[in-house]
Amino acid sequence: MTKVVHESDVLIVGGGLAGLPLALALAQGGLSVTAVDAQDPARVTDAGFDGRVSAIAFASCRMFERIGVTKYLDGQMQPINDIIVSDGRVREGASPLFLHFDHTEIGDEPLGHLIENRHTRIALQKAVDAEPLVRLIAPNAVRHVEYGSARVTATLSDGSLVHAKLCFAADGRPSPTREAAGIRTIGWDYGQTGIVTTVEHELPHEGVAQEYFLPGGPFAILPMVGNRASLVWTEKNDMAKAILALDDKAFADEIRARFGDYLGQCRPVGPRWSYPLNLQLAREYVRPRLALVGDAAHGVHPIAGQGLNLGLRDVAAAAEVVVDAARLGLDIGALDVLERYQRWRRFDNTALSLMMDGLNRLFSNDIGPLRLARDLGLGLVNEIGPLRRLFMRHAGGVIGDLPRLLRGEAV
Template sequence: MTQRPDSDILIVGGGLAGLPLALACAQGGLTVTVVDVLDPATATDAKFDGRVSAIAFASCRMFDRLGVTKHLQGQMQPINDIMVSDGRVREGASPFFLHFDHKEIGDEPLGHLIENRHTRIALQKAVADEPRIRLIAPESVAHIDYGSQVTATLGNGDKVTARLCFAADGRGSRTRQAAGIKTVGWDYGQTGIVCTVEHELPHEGVAQEYFLPGGPFAILPMVGNRSSLVWTEKTADAKAILALDDDAFAEEMRVRFGDYLGECAPTGPRWSYPLTLQLARDYVRPRL
């Protein structure tokens, strides 16, 4: 006779996808075990991830229902407008642009921009408030059997059982690979350079995106007189830009950034992320 599983749901991966899923399942009355390879303190360290994420209006409402928003007070920057244009380096943006105005759909912003580390902190706090969720981290999953129930063997030898497993362990998901699910995708040959920029004038909650020859140059408003810069270039050019000293990097940034926010300067570390596309060929398997 099969023993009752430890949890209804096993989620492999406790990041920006796994934890909201865990909260939603728990609020639906299910018990959840989340296993993540990263130490929660590492995942929320300022040096771990320099990106911000745009949380759309509907997703913000979901965060509110899941008990996440209350842990994000003071960290959510409303997106009031989005301006999109093309341009040339040192020639400025085109006078022709697309304007997405939140007033066209109502009084609410289009969404909010939140630093990923603050979102992770808020999710971890919400998970800690939910008695139906058990978080095991840092710990790996060595093997999973899918039979009459899911049986996961952890890296330390412990076993976790559940009725259903979700793979939320990222682009290089070992859970997906072990299940034999193939992917399709390609490398764009571009790299996104990410850093924070401090500027003299307020951004008024306006996100800017310029389509330059090397790739998109996005200026995303953050809390205060700060913006997150996502600067895309061909990978070889991005490597050369990342190798510049601080003064030269700032000068290259300014000729693209412009002066609409007054004096500006990059601050803090720089990150880089290769731009690729990857899609799973299958999304569902028995008990996965």
């Protein structure tokens, strides 16, 4: 029997939240793409698959608009107008010293939007369906990739083959493609678990996100469309296990002890999800005909809601480098082309990952002098306008050498 062979310029292993935007960005630059994902597209958009809500920074939202995703997110994007950062203890409330980011200080646009991952996945799939240069093969896993001098050949679990000039690994933290290529990672375990659930509350949240630092870890309250909020509640592993095992009433009581009553009565709705937290950074991002993007390159602490935003920056930079090379008639899989991408992204990702690591260490404890120092630090930054605005621009993702897509321009 003859094997099915798919030919395209680029192969993307992984059609997740980083892989599909990359496919759309490359297609916009005129390249044909085959994206392969092991999961069934109907399953990943199901309400029970991924309960997370992601903070998509202002610059990432610009890219979503450019690559044709935003039009499928109508009514699903909750603007982030303000962010309040405070420190406290369970049942004791927040310290009087806090940090307040108000988007009107840096312009008319919100700092970003909160979007349920499920809705982002649905929108990405619709955008891909409408893009003739992208072929999504799913469910089907990439079993093996062979790197030749002029092309890569991937073998899929159904026996079909994909030929391409370049392979992107967008296959998440475990990244079998990275592992098979022998690219090593560095990192460590946080001994923390991220509990994710949704609450309904009485009063409108006005688009205000809260990052509340408790001794076990950050407790983030992320406004969702309607009178709802997504909680990203970090606890030490043992405590998280006990919390996840509570009955509904006790679980709701624990939430109320942290959430407080600033939005009136609140109650958890829907399931509880949990994510073990670790830091994982790839030592290299590229090899001849291979480049890593998204969590395959860097898995970070969710403390600042930046993991996917870093991945979307990779996407914008990688697409620009590869599309520029194709326009010049260069080999898009050549190492010197891909090294431009690595130089652009690796330092930025490492610096931000370590910053988030430092924040987590500084805040996830109950050590008296440290508490005092960080509370004074929050209060101080709050008083210094230029510093406060710099942090806001960071949160919006508009600092640094931005690729064209993140500036809202075509690739």
